[in-house]
Amino acid sequence: MSQTSSPDTIHDLIGVGFGPSNLALAIALEELAETNGHALDALFIDKQTDYRWHGNTLATQSELQISFLKDLVSLRNPTSPYSFVNYLHQKQRLADFINLGTFYPCRLEFNDYLRWAADHFATQAVYGEEVLRIEPALNDGKVDHLRLVSRDQQGREYTRRARSVVVGSGGTPKIPEAFRAFKDDPRVFHHSQYLAGLQKLPCTQGKPMRIAVIGSGQSAAEAFIDLNDSFPSVKVDMILRASALKPADDSPFVNEIFAPEYTDLVFNQPHAERAKLVNEYHNTNYSVVDVDLIERIYGILYRQKVAHQYRHHVLCRRDIEQVVNTAEGIELTLRDLATDVRQTHRYDAVILATGYERRSHRELLAPLQQHLKDFEVDRDYRALASPEFAAGVYLQGFCEASHGLSDTLLSVLPARALEIGQSLYQHLGNQASNAPTALRATSA
């Protein structure tokens, strides 16, 4: 659906991106509309043509890394119709899911859950438009609302206006400098494009290939397993700088850092202490792998030793010193960080499981920079701004430094959505459009 507001419409809120963060907000706003007796006029814009949660990474074996109980709503409102359990009930799979005996559904299923929830907000969502920038609209020397400029897939531009924006545009794939020259080369792609990228490679027709997977995190491990299981003609080298594949710490005491209450603890610390807390628990989320995947990879390598057939390798402690594009393939010169020995390996394709950066908010909000205090936010995720800036700018997923490690994950979505929703009602006050309370989707 493509909604273009009339040039006079000023929405209460436009959400940039309709991933899990802004979807959780749409649900919280529906609840708040009931308690406040009126709904906000909210619209969400996503650049994808339909709802997909990291769609190109959904290899069949990949699983959710947190409990399904940390869905869009349950930690705030276990009676919400938008819970994962109600989704299973609606799809008539609840009893079967219980029989699985797991807290960790496959990501394909969680994607389907999110899409099901998003379908209930179809009238508030615009798909297939990328927001390019968010500009200030001045009125009597005050910025009282914002202009969002977006572009659809045919190149047409649209301008919409809103009193507040909530930026939930997610991470940006991190491409190491040495691979930037391969931007348009189908043999080199980031893991965020895993399924689409593979489709262009000859291994999908059963042709032999040597593929390098760069990285030491969950995505690299998932790619390794998928290439092993799905493409018998592929030999994989997993290349990492770390000295070993390390397990993600999801033990129960450590997991308490992802509880919504922990956000207060992190936020109330001085800046230096916040950074210490984030660093101390880095190994819950970054450059680490679920231990069951590590054990599977180890098992695969062990069976190779038994059979004396060395199809795959895990090359630890390797720094990539040089990347050369040759007619025969992509040559990587690797330096062993312990021995200083260099070796050159040739690959037919390279998959960059090199993580994500959180900077898209800075690009989108660049025209507002002079009014904002370096994108720092208050406890309610509202960007701190100078007095003449009356519009609201909220950030979801860009506040790890101030709100803790859960900020980029699913764990705090229900609590954060409510906090932002309440702040929106409080700040919009009398200006809000007082749209009638939206009817809750009956099938939810």
Ligand SMILES: Cc1cc2nc3c(=O)[nH]c(=O)nc-3n(C[C@H](O)[C@H](O)[C@H](O)COP(=O)(O)OP(=O)(O)OC[C@H]3O[C@@H](n4cnc5c(N)ncnc54)[C@H](O)[C@@H]3O)c2cc1C
């Ligand atoms: C492969 C992968 C697996 C993960 N698995 C887990 C997990 O198991 N558990 C967990 O807690 N976390 C996981 N995460 C972390 C992930 O960040 C969260 O699960 C969640 O996706 C965050 O939601 P979000 O809405 O903030 O961001 P995203 O899910 O990234 O959504 C952002 C949305 O914004 C849209 N968008 C971006 N820019 C624009 C623009 N300019 N204009 C319009 N639309 C735009 C995108 O199309 C996208 O739909 C995973 C991340 C990845 C990459």
